Amino acid sequence: MLHCNMNTRTAPIQLGLEDLLGELHYARRNDDLGRLALLSYCEVRRWARAAGEDALAEHAAALVTDSPQTSREAFLDNVDGLIILLEEAHGRVTRQHAALQD
Numbered sequence: 001m002l003h004c005n006m007n008t009r010t011a012p013i014q015l016g017l018e019d020l021l022g023e024l025h026y027a028r029r030n031d032d033l034g035r036l037a038l039l040s041y042c043e044v045r046r047w048a049r050a051a052g053e054d055a056l057a058e059h060a061a062a063l064v065t066d067s068p069q070t071s072r073e074a075f076l077d078n079v080d081g082l083i084i085l086l087e088e089a090h091g092r093v094t095r096q097h098a099a100l101q102d
Helices: 002-029 033-051 054-065 072-101
Strands: none
Touching (some): 002 033, 033 072
16 A cells, blocks of 8 residues: 555656756756746745755755846856756656656
């Protein structure tokens, strides 16, 4: 029973992250700064909290709220770093989900 419950819990987390990464990559390719800020502050934080990735949630919030960005390029560099952290989280979530499938 626990095995079934764990599988149904990790699948939405994994799929949500894949959708979020897709949206971030699309907004990044189009240099949509407003969309990147919204996704970082709202969606990344929401996903990270649901996944138990509290440090990632704090990092995403800090990207938008801690201090004004010094330049457009600095903001985009920070977003690129956030995307890398999310891709690393995707690897962890995928491995966890695969382990639960065994």
